[in-house]
Amino acid sequence: xxxxxxxxxxxxxxxxxxxxxxxxxxxxxxxxxxxxxxxxxxxxxxxxxxxxxxxxxxxxxxxxxxxxxxxxxxxxxxxxxxxxxxxxxxxxxxxxxxxxxxxxxxxxxxxxxxxxxxxxxxxxxxxxxxxxxxxxxxxxxxxxxxxxxxxxxxxxxxxxxxxxxxxxxxxxxxxxxxxxxxxxxxxxxxxxxxxxxxxxxxxxxxxxxxxxxxxxxxxxxxxxxxxxxxxxxxxxxxxxxxxxxxxxxxxxxxxxxxxxxxxxxxxxxxxxxxxxxxxxxxxxxxxxxxxxxxxxxxxxxxxxxxxxxxxxxxxxxxxxxxxxxxxxxxxxxxxxxxxxxxxxxxxxxxxxxxxxxxxxxxxxxxxxxxxxxxxxxxxxxxxxxxxxxxxxxxxxxxxxxxxxxxxxxxxxxxxxxxxxxxxxxxxxxxxxxxxxxxxxxxxxxxxxxxxxxxxxxxxxxxxxxx
Amino acid sequence: xxxxxxxxxxxxxxxxxxxxxxxxxxxxxxxxxxxxxxxxxxxxxxxxxxxxxxxxxxxxxxxxxxxxxxxxxxxxxxxxxxxxxxxxxxxxxxxxxxxxxxxxxxxxxxxxxxxxxxxxxxxxxxxxxxxxxxxxxxxxxxxxxxxxxxxxxxx
Numbered sequence: 371x372x373x374x375x376x377x378x379x380x381x382x383x384x385x386x387x388x389x390x391x392x393x394x395x396x397x398x399x400x401x402x403x404x405x406x407x408x409x410x411x412x413x414x415x416x417x418x419x420x421x422x423x424x425x426x427x428x429x430x431x432x433x434x435x436x437x438x439x440x441x442x443x444x445x446x447x448x449x450x451x452x453x454x455x456x457x458x459x460x461x462x463x464x465x466x467x468x469x470x471x472x473x474x475x476x477x478x479x480x481x482x483x484x485x486x487x488x489x490x491x492x493x494x495x496x497x498x499x500x501x502x503x504x505x506x507x508x509x510x511x512x513x514x515x516x517x518x519x520x521x522x523x524x525x526x527x528x529x530x531x532x533x534x535x536x537x538x539x540x541x542x543x544x545x546x547x548x549x550x551x552x553x554x555x556x557x558x559x560x561x562x563x564x565x566x567x568x569x570x571x572x573x574x575x576x577x578x579x580x581x582x583x584x585x586x587x588x589x590x591x592x593x594x595x596x597x598x599x600x601x602x603x604x605x606x607x608x609x610x611x612x613x614x615x616x617x618x619x620x621x622x623x624x625x626x627x628x629x630x631x632x633x634x635x636x637x638x639x640x641x642x643x644x645x646x647x648x649x650x651x652x653x654x655x656x657x658x659x660x661x662x663x664x665x666x667x668x669x670x671x672x673x674x675x676x677x678x679x680x681x682x683x684x685x686x687x688x689x690x691x692x693x694x695x696x697x698x699x700x701x702x703x704x705x706x707x708x709x710x711x712x713x714x715x716x717x718x719x720x721x722x723x724x725x726x727x728x729x730x731x732x733x734x735x736x737x738x739x740x741x742x743x744x745x746x747x748x749x750x751x752x753x754x755x756x757x758x759x760x761x762x763x764x765x766x767x768x769x770x771x772x773x774x775x776x777x778x779x780x781x782x783x784x785x786x787x788x789x790x791x792x793x794x795x796x797x798x799x800x801x802x803x804x805x806x807x808x809x810x811x812x813x814x815x816x817x818x819x820x821x822x823x824x825x826x827x828x829x830x831x832x833x834x835x836x
Numbered sequence: 837x838x839x840x841x842x843x844x845x846x847x848x849x850x851x852x853x854x855x856x857x858x859x860x861x862x863x864x865x866x867x868x869x870x871x872x873x874x875x876x877x878x879x880x881x882x883x884x885x886x887x888x889x890x891x892x893x894x895x896x897x898x899x900x901x902x903x904x905x906x907x908x909x910x911x912x913x914x915x916x917x918x919x920x921x922x923x924x925x926x927x928x929x930x931x932x933x934x935x936x937x938x939x940x941x942x943x944x945x946x947x948x949x950x951x952x953x954x955x956x957x958x959x960x961x962x963x964x965x966x967x968x969x970x971x972x973x974x975x976x977x978x979x980x981x982x983x984x985x986x987x988x989x990x991x
Contacts, residue, residue, distance in 0.1 A: 414979055430977040431918045439978070444951040448918050452975045474951065 382407045383696055386450045386480075387425065388471075389461030390440065392750045392766060393672075394421035397459045400688035406456075406696075411449040413439035415758050420750045429453060434760045440464045443471040450480050457481040457695040459688070463762070466671040467494065481695040485647045485670045486595070492644060493668040497538045497576075503665045506643040508636040511655075511664040513578040522559035522577070523552045529579050535559060537566035538574035545569060548580060581664065583816045584655040586610065587622045588669075589637035590679045592690065592702055595647030599638045600702055602679050602687075603709055604630065608817050609804060611727065616797070616820065617804060618675035619714045620682040622656075623775055623813035629656060632663045634707055640668065648694055649676070649687050658816055675715055677748055677769045682709035711744075712778040713771045716786055719763040722795040723824070731759040735793035740785040744771035757794055765796065779811055800824060911961045912969075913983045915976040919950040921957075923972040931972075939965050945983055948976060963987035 385401040401408035410425035415434035422428045429449045432439030460466035469487035537545030567573035590602040606622035607615045637652040653666040690700035721727040749766035772778035783805035923931040939959035963985040
C-alpha cells in the first residue's frame with residue numbers, strides 16, 4: 371500500500387521525532403500544538419514508551435544501543451522517508467548537532483529543525499567556534515596556541531596562572547588540564563599533547579586563562595536564518611556536578627545591567643554573524659571576582675533547560691523551531707532582557723546522590739507530581755514505567771515559576787518535597803539540600819560550589835550533632 | 837537485595853547489552869544458580885540446570901521454540917535494520933531464494949537497503965524457506981518479521 375505523504379498539502383505535516391525520553395514527549399506536544407502529526411523514531415527498547423503511545427505512529431529504527439539506533443543518521447533519515455516527514459526534530463544530544471543528519475535530510479528535501487549544517491560545523495569544534503566568536507567581537511578568555519610543546523612553559527606568563535591546557539580538537543570536557551605554575555606546565559604539556567594525539571588524532575594544544583570562581587551564564591537566542599536575531603533572556607546554570615547541570619534558573623540572579631548587556635549583545639552579534647537558524651544557546655563564564663565575561667561555546671540545538679525561558683516569557687521554543695523549519699512564522703514576540711518572573715528548573719535523575727551518583731534504573735512503581743500555580747513537569751515517567759539502563763539518567767524536570775527569586779526558591783522547595791517517585795533512587799534529596807542552602811538562597815554560586823558543598827554535607831551534619 | 841551469588845537485574849541487563857554489542861552468534865553464561873542464554877539465530881538449546889536443580893524448565897514460549905522439539909519448528913527471520921526489503925540482487929534478476937528452497941544459516945534470503953547501502957539478510961538457521969511476510973520492495977522496520985524458515989528437528 372502506498373501512503374500519501376508530504377505530497378498532499380491538505381494533510382497535516384508530519385514531524386519525525388528523532389529522540390527519546392522527556393524531550394520526545396515535549397516535541398510531540400509541540401507538534402500537536404502547531405497542528406502537525408508526530409511520528410516517533412524509536413529504538414526497540416523504546417517502542418512501547420510513553421512517548422511512543424503519544425505519537426501518531428512509531429517507527430522502530432534499531433536495537434536498544436544508541437550506537438545502532440539513535441546515533442545513526444542514515445537510520446533517522448530512512449525513518450523520515452518512511453514517515454513522509456516534512457521536518458525532523460533531533461531534540462538534544464544524539465544527532466542534534468551532527469551535520470551529517472542535517473545534510474542527509476537536505477538531500478531528501480526534508481527540513482531539519484536546527485541550524486544549517488555549515489553552522490553546526492562552524493561552532494562544532496573549540497578552535498573554530500572561538501574564531502567565529504572573536505570575529506563577531508565576542509569576549510573570549512585570553513589564550514595562546516602552543517607551537518612547540520617543549521617551549522610551552524615560556525608562554526604561561528602571558529596568560530597568568532593558574533591556567534588550562536586544552537586540546538584544540540578536544541570536546542565534552544575531555545583533554546583539559548589545570549596547571550598551577552610554569553614547572554607543572556613544562557611537565558604536563560608533552561603528556562597532554564601525546565594524549566590529545568591519541569584521543570583526537572591531533573596533538574594541537576592551547577593555553578587558556580582559568581577562572582576559579584566563575585558562574586555559568588547562558589543566553590537563549592533564536593535566529594531566522596537570514597541574520598535576524600531575537601534574545602530571550604539568560605539562564606544561570608552554575609549548580610553543576612562534574613560539568614553536568616543540576617539546577618537552572620531564568621533570569622541569572624544578581625547580574626549588573628552592564629554585564630547583562632555584554633552577554634546579550636555578544637550573543638546577538640554571534641547569531642547575526644552566523645545568520646543562525648532556529649533556537650540556540652550561547653554559553654559564557656562570568657567571573658565573580660572581576661565580572662569579566664568569557665565565551666564558552668554555542669549549543670546549536672534546543673537545550674534541556676529551555677523550559678525556564680519558556681515559562682519566564684510565556685513562549686514555546688520547540689513549536690517555534692518546528693514552525694520555522696516548516697517555513698512558517700515562528701510567532702515569537704520581542705521580549706525585554708529581564709522577564710517579569712523567576713523560573714527554576716530541577717533535573718531529577720535516576721541516580722543515587724548518596725552513593726557517588728550511581729545510576730539507578732528500574733521500574734517506577736508509583737509517581738506523583740505536585741500541582742499548583744506556576745508548576746510544570748516535563749517527563750516521560752508514569753507509574754509502571756521501566757526506566758531503561760541504556761540511556762542517560764534524566765527522568766524529569768520540575769519547573770517552578772514565581773514573581774520573585776525568593777518566592778521561586780521557596781515554591782520549588784515545596785514542590786520538590788511533594789514529588790513521589792517510588793521504585794528507584796533519585797536525585798531529589800540533593801535538590802532539597804540546595805534549595806535550603808543559604809548560599810543558593812542568596813544566589814550567584816559558582817560552578818565549583820556544588821561538588822565540595824555536597825561532599826562535605828555529612829561532615830557538617832556530624833559537626834552539628836556534636 | 838543483592839548478595840554475592842545472585843546477580844541483580846542490573847547486572848543481567850548489563851551483561852545482555854555487553855553480549856549483544858559483541859560479535860557472538862550465541863552465548864551461554866552461568867553464575868551461581870542463574871544462567872543466561874542468548875542467540876541471534878533464535879536457536880536456543882533448552883535451559884541447562886547448572887546445579888543439582890529441578891528438572892529442566894521448558895524453553896520460553898517464543899518464536900524460537902527449543903531445538904529439542906521433534907516436529908518441524910518455525911523460525912522467523914527478523915529485519916536487521918530499518919530500510920527497504922528486496923528479494924532480488926537487482927531489478928529483474930532472479931530472487932536470492934525461491935519459496936520452498938533449502939537454506940543454511942549463511943544463505944542470503946534478501947537485502948535491506950538503507951540510504952543506498954545494501955545489507956544482506958541471512959537465514960540464520962537450517963531449514964526450508966516457507967514464506968515471506970513482507971513484499972519485495974517494501975519498507976521494513978528494525979526487528980520486523982521478514983520470512984519464515986521451517987526447521988527439521990532432529991529425529
